[in-house]
Amino acid sequence: MGKLPMRARVATTLGGAAGRMSRLAGRGDGSVIGGVIGLRVEPGLLSLLAADRQVVLVTGTNGKTTTTRLITSALSALGQQVASNAFGANMEAGLAAALGAAPEAPYAVLETDEKYVPSVLQATNARVVTLLNLSRDQMDRAAEIWLVARRWREAFEAAPDCRVVANADDPLIAWAASGAHQVTWVAAGQRWHEDSWCCPRCGSHLRRDDLGWRCGECEFSRPSARWVLDGSSVIDSAGRVTELSLALPGRANRSNAVMALAVAEVFGVSPAAALQKMRSVTSVAGRYTQVERDGRTVRLLLAKNPAGWLEAFDVLDPARAPVLLSVNAQVPDGRDTSWLWDVDYRVVRDRPVFVSGERGLDLAVRLEADGVPFELVGGIDEAVSRVRPGGTLDVIANYTAFQQIRTAVGRAA
Amino acid sequence: MGAHARGPSNLRLVWVYPDLLSTYGDRGNLLVLERRARLRGIGVEAIQVNADQPVPRHGDIYLLGGGEDLPQVLAARRLRTDAGLAAAAAQGSVVFAVCAGYQLIGAEFGGDKGQPVAGLEILDIRSGRGERRGVGEILADVDPELGVPRLSGFENHQGVTRIGPGARPLARVLTGVGNGDGTEGAYAGRVLGTYLHGPALVRNPALADLLLSWAVGTLPPLDGEYEAWTARFREQRLAAVPVG
Numbered sequence: 001m002g003k004l005p006m007r008a009r010v011a012t013t014l015g016g017a018a019g020r021m022s023r024l025a026g027r028g029d030g031s032v033i034g035g036v037i038g039l040r041v042e043p044g045l046l047s048l049l050a051a052d053r054q055v056v057l058v059t060g061t062n063g064k065t066t067t068t069r070l071i072t073s074a075l076s077a078l079g080q081q082v083a084s085n086a087f088g089a090n091m092e093a094g095l096a097a098a099l100g101a102a103p104e105a106p107y108a109v110l111e112t113d114e115k116y117v118p119s120v121l122q123a124t125n126a127r128v129v130t131l132l133n134l135s136r137d138q139m140d141r142a143a144e145i146w147l148v149a150r151r152w153r154e155a156f157e158a159a160p161d162c163r164v165v166a167n168a169d170d171p172l173i174a175w176a177a178s179g180a181h182q183v184t185w186v187a188a189g190q191r192w193h194e195d196s197w198c199c200p201r202c203g204s205h206l207r208r209d210d211l212g213w214r215c216g217e218c219e220f221s222r223p224s225a226r227w228v229l230d231g232s233s234v235i236d237s238a239g240r241v242t243e244l245s246l247a248l249p250g251r252a253n254r255s256n257a258v259m260a261l262a263v264a265e266v267f268g269v270s271p272a273a274a275l276q277k278m279r280s281v282t283s284v285a286g287r288y289t290q291v292e293r294d295g296r297t298v299r300l301l302l303a304k305n306p307a308g309w310l311e312a313f314d315v316l317d318p319a320r321a322p323v324l325l326s327v328n329a330q331v332p333d334g335r336d337t338s339w340l341w342d343v344d345y346r347v348v349r350d351r352p353v354f355v356s357g358e359r360g361l362d363l364a365v366r367l368e369a370d371g372v373p374f375e376l377v378g379g380i381d382e383a384v385s386r387v388r389p390g391g392t393l394d395v396i397a398n399y400t401a402f403q404q405i406r407t408a409v410g411r412a413a
Numbered sequence: 414m415g416a417h418a419r420g421p422s423n424l425r426l427v428w429v430y431p432d433l434l435s436t437y438g439d440r441g442n443l444l445v446l447e448r449r450a451r452l453r454g455i456g457v458e459a460i461q462v463n464a465d466q467p468v469p470r471h472g473d474i475y476l477l478g479g480g481e482d483l484p485q486v487l488a489a490r491r492l493r494t495d496a497g498l499a500a501a502a503a504q505g506s507v508v509f510a511v512c513a514g515y516q517l518i519g520a521e522f523g524g525d526k527g528q529p530v531a532g533l534e535i536l537d538i539r540s541g542r543g544e545r546r547g548v549g550e551i552l553a554d555v556d557p558e559l560g561v562p563r564l565s566g567f568e569n570h571q572g573v574t575r576i577g578p579g580a581r582p583l584a585r586v587l588t589g590v591g592n593g594d595g596t597e598g599a600y601a602g603r604v605l606g607t608y609l610h611g612p613a614l615v616r617n618p619a620l621a622d623l624l625l626s627w628a629v630g631t632l633p634p635l636d637g638e639y640e641a642w643t644a645r646f647r648e649q650r651l652a653a654v655p656v657g
């Protein structure tokens with residue numbers, strides 16, 4: 001991309017320098033600060049940086065970072081550089097920084113915050129927007145999800161060249177995507193139903209059966225899908241069944257992978273070629289990482305909202321290994337812990353449960369109400385010390401609690 | 414109504430429209446009431462009524478949660494048509510409504526486009542849309558008549574509520590927004606509403622016990638582990654939020 005106007009070139013240079021300084025100063029990976037400074041110099045930076053590239057946006061409540069990583073891996077099969085905001089800096093500054101850091105990459109896969117999808121779609125003229133799911137999340141600062149879906153829908157109506165790859169099993173996603181001119185429907189599953197009992201079009205009750213969902217009143221129903229997640233395998237558009245065999249655990253990641261395969265197809269990457277790359281992804285920004293700590297294995301799972309916790313429970317060690325649950329309520333987590341009451345904790349009743357975090361008492365009261373025996377601990381090390389040597393400790397934590405634990409056990413692994 | 418009017422049957426908790434009015438942790442109120450009743454040896458029947466089902470009229474305590482604008486309008490329309498909740502309230506059943514549910518048991522509230530929408534008229538309040546969203550921790554001192562200590566909770570709404578002559582403010586705001594005029598929530602008879610959203614009764618066990626006592630009469634105090642965790646939690650929240 002050697003054609004950036006001078007102002008944009010200055011903006012990326014300044015942004016890059018700030019990013020390097022930020023990294024040297026030990027403040028994160030430097031990706032956001034560079035973008036912030038760049039955007040200050042040139043507000044149109046994002047669209048200048050995206051020009052002449054094929055851009056994929058990835059959004060939804062859960063799975064953005066992992067799916068972004070899987071799509072990036074899949075597109076690497078094309079043999080060319082792929083720009084990406086791999087560390088989850090998903091607002092405009094983070095996106096600009098990711099593009100500025102890879103000026104020659106003809107492809108870009110960008111995790112995008114739900115609220116920014118309309119403006120980023122317009123700025124980047126994205127070729128593909130990937131819609132994973134929508135559910136309640138950080139309600140003290142996020143927009144209401146029906147409103148988010150409506151804004152997406154309007155943005156897609158205004159972008160005729162954009163293809164939306166959408167999870168047909170999530171009714172709110174289906175409603176948003178059905179405003180798009182080109183859609184690839186993916187039956188990627190939806191375990192969390194609590195935010196989609198009612199038809200997004202008319203408000204009546206949705207009926208669910210093995211084939212999906214349909215409205216009891218209007219004609220709105222689950223679109224028929226080109227890609228189907230079926231247990232541990234995917235059924236593609238030609239009816240071929242392929243075992244996913246991912247290194248990443250859990251149903252949610254199989255769902256993310258099928259979405260990634262559908263995006264890869266848009267760029268002419270076959271499922272076999274895409275899967276070969278995707279299977280090498282073992283952890284994503286620390287999630288699913290296993291680390292050794294004082295002779296025990298600690299496995300880190302991030303879960304930020306009720307739907308995320310539901311999926312995290314699915315990944316817990318089947319051998320009833322002890323689990324540490326840790327919750328904070330800082331700004332990135334949402335200051336409101338009400339969502340704890342939307343999670344059904346009874347599934348961890350039959351294993352040792354430790355509780356920590358700045359809002360550990362919120363969790364304690366919640367677990368007590370569910371009849372789950374637990375022990376309040378001071379942090380990760382105390383929990384580890386309670387596990388027998390050679391044993392495994394699963395950790396489920398929300399955003400800043402996860403970062404604190406990750407820092408404590410070391411980022412090396 | 415009291416324990417005698419209820420007879421030997423279980424305490425019937427009716428969660429109204431969790432499919433439309435359950436935005437953020439509203440299940441907590443049901444679980445807390447259920448738990449606090451059972452710990453005192455009172456049998457509980459918890460009934461969840463979705464928006465495509467009739468609202469039973471024989472419940473002892475009805476719970477309404479929060480909701481986004483459009484579901485709130487739909488819920489109000491269906492509940493008016495159904496008429497079960499209003500009938501139960503008229504017979505003296507307890508109604509506890511939070512946030513969107515609080516607004517819709519009143520005479521009127523602001524709809525998804527700001528338009529006035531008719532409520533259920535079981536509490537003499539009228540609500541509309543305020544200038545800005547009230548989001549954050551809320552503290553409020555309860556009407557001394559009710560004998561309930563300071564309320565602690567989280568609010569997240571854009572509503573403004575005026576209380577008519579047929580109801581009284583539930584509390585006086587120390588921190589936060591509440592009804593928008595320095596008061597918070599409202600009550601009349603056994604109908605009580607509040608902007609403390611989601612699991613409001615978790616942090617305010619005395620309010621939970623007040624609702625239970627309205628349904629079953631005087632309750633023995635609770636002790637044991639549950640109360641210990643609840644007390645620690647409540648103290649931590651009260652200490653964390655500055656007054657004013």
Ligand SMILES: [Zn+2]
Nearest residue numbers: 199202215218
């Ligand atoms: Zn419909």
